[in-house]
Amino acid sequence: MNKLEQLYEGKAKKVFATEDPNLVIVDYKDDATAGDGAKKGTIRGKGVVNNKLSNNLMKMLAEQGVPTHFVEELSDRETLVKKVQIVPLEVIVRNVAAGSFSKRYGVAEGTVFKAPTLEFSYKNDDLHDPLINHYHALALELATQEEIDTISAYAFKVNEILSKYLLQFNIRLIDFKLEFGRLADGTIVLADEISPDTCRFWDATTGAHLDKDLFRRDLGGEEEAYQEVMKRLLG
Ligand code: C5P
Structure with a gap:
């Protein structure tokens, strides 16, 4: 399969057409951004880690009944x-308070929820991805009720499968963001990526950050942390 013209360039990935109109090639970059694009940098080796980790996790999820875009x-x-049409929703599942949840609601980072929580943001750079509820998503015609139900069920299922899987590698899944897409026939599949860019991973023993928060918060050690996650999961 050959890379043809570039269809899209995002903050962390480029997407290219192929000879098959139903398939595209994703090319992962080392570029990193944070704070709605305010901070820009590079995490050396990140593209390789995110590509390999995301593929590994998507394969595992597909085996357990969550359809994905991975080929x-x-x-x-x-x-x-x-190739999918991305549903313009950032679907965030949280098990433990952190990041914007802690800030918005005044809850200490690390507070464990009685049950996982789900939230949606409207994927729109000009509006800075505002938090919305599912009625807003319907009003904005971002997805149908049936699609929202499917997406929500998949998101919780991914959380269950992934949380259990990662604990084997002594990693706690704090929260994560998913994106879904529609295939040509309308089927909803998991798309985008699952990586230390899009998840909060804490070492289950020490609580150390093993994710992009190291970069976002200028804590340092992000290159090593990404490599560490790859080593734990892929050997
Ligand atoms: O910043 P916030 O606490 O809302 O992030 C929740 C989760 O969603 C984190 O795991 C973060 O990595 C992910 N996220 C993302 N892309 C965004 C916003 C959040 O991957 N644009």
Whole structure:
């Protein structure tokens, strides 16, 4: 499968057309941004880690009944995926208070919720991805009720599967963001990526951050942390 014209360049990935109109190639970059694009930098090796980790996790999720866009890993940084129309929702599941939840609601980071919580943001750079509820998503015609139900069920299922899986590697899944897409026939599949860019991973013993918060918060050690997650999960 050959890379044809570039269809899109995002903050962390480029997407290329292929000869097959239903398939595209994703190319992961080392570029990192934070704070709504205010901070820009590079996390060396990040593209390789995110590509390999995301593919590994998506394969595992597909085996357990969550359909995904993943088709085939082509190289360290490139993956063939099904072409989707992205549903413009950032779907965030949280098990433990952190980040914007802690800030918005005044809850100490690390507070464990009695049950996981789900939230949606409207994926829109100009509006800075505002928090919305599912009625807003319907009013804005971002998705149908049926799609929102499917997406919500998949998001909680991903949380259950991933939390259990990561604990084997002594990693606590604090929270994460998913994106879903529609295939040509309308089927909803998990798309985008699952990586230390899009999840909060805390070492289950020490509580150390093993994710992009190291970069966001200028804590340092992000390159090593990304490598550490890859080593734990992929050997
Ligand atoms: O910043 P916040 O606490 O809302 O982030 C919740 C989760 O969603 C974190 O795991 C973060 O990595 C992820 N996220 C993301 N992309 C965004 C916003 C949040 O991957 N634009």
